[in-house]
Amino acid sequence: MALAAADRYSCGRTDREETMHEPMPSRTLALSRRSLLSAGGLLLAAWGMPAIAGPTRAMVYKNPWCGCCIGWVEHLEANGFAVTVEDSDDLAPVKARLGVPAHLESCHTAVIEGYTIEGHVPAVAIEKLLVARPTLTGLAVPGMPMGSPGMEGATSEAYDVIAFGPDGESVFLHIPA
Numbered sequence: 627m628a629l630a631a632a633d634r635y636s637c638g639r640t641d642r643e644e645t646m647h648e649p650m651p652s653r654t655l656a657l658s659r660r661s662l663l664s665a666g667g668l669l670l671a672a673w674g675m676p677a678i679a680g681p682t683r684a685m686v687y688k689n690p691w692c693g694c695c696i697g698w699v700e701h702l703e704a705n706g707f708a709v710t711v712e713d714s715d716d717l718a719p720v721k722a723r724l725g726v727p728a729h730l731e732s733c734h735t736a737v738i739e740g741y742t743i744e745g746h747v748p749a750v751a752i753e754k755l756l757v758a759r760p761t762l763t764g765l766a767v768p769g770m771p772m773g774s775p776g777m778e779g780a781t782s783e784a785y786d787v788i789a790f791g792p793d794g795e796s797v798f799l800h801i802p803a
């Protein structure tokens with residue numbers, strides 16, 4: 627089932643403009659609090675390591691008209707990442723170069739500390755990845771699940787963050803509805 631290009635890059639949603647000014651659902655707030663705790667853990671983990679330069683950098687490739695991609699960028703920034711955005715009308719070559727399996731594709735693609743991050747992956751999963759640093763190509767949240775960072779709205783659904791790499795794929799983190 628192929629999404630029409632317009633649907634795909636506008637996230638298939640037209641009500642984002644109205645919903646983005648509503649108060650965040652409590653689940654999102656809870657997730658943010660968890661993310662902050664994880665960030666605290668990261669700081670502790672970094673204690674005693676050689677001085678490292680500033681916040682974690684994220685390079686995000688997205689379509690210029692993708693609203694939910696901007697929502698995800700804001701989620702990263704709110705969690706302390708320093709984000710650089712590169713807009714492109716054709717992300718297929720980027721996804722191919724960064725090793726995103728076709729069946730795990732979403733809207734935007736990012737590179738964080740050498741890992742490929744595909745779609746609406748929550749910061750808490752990225753922080754867990756950067757602490758554990760497993761041998762992976764990266765993480766993906768395929769499609770665009772409602773309730774994931776950047777896809778906040780009236781409903782939220784459970785979804786999995788998938789780890790992918792040379793050794794195959796596995797569930798890295800389950801996010802409950």
Ligand SMILES: [Cu+2]
Binds near residue numbers: 695732733734776
């Ligand atoms: Cu999206």
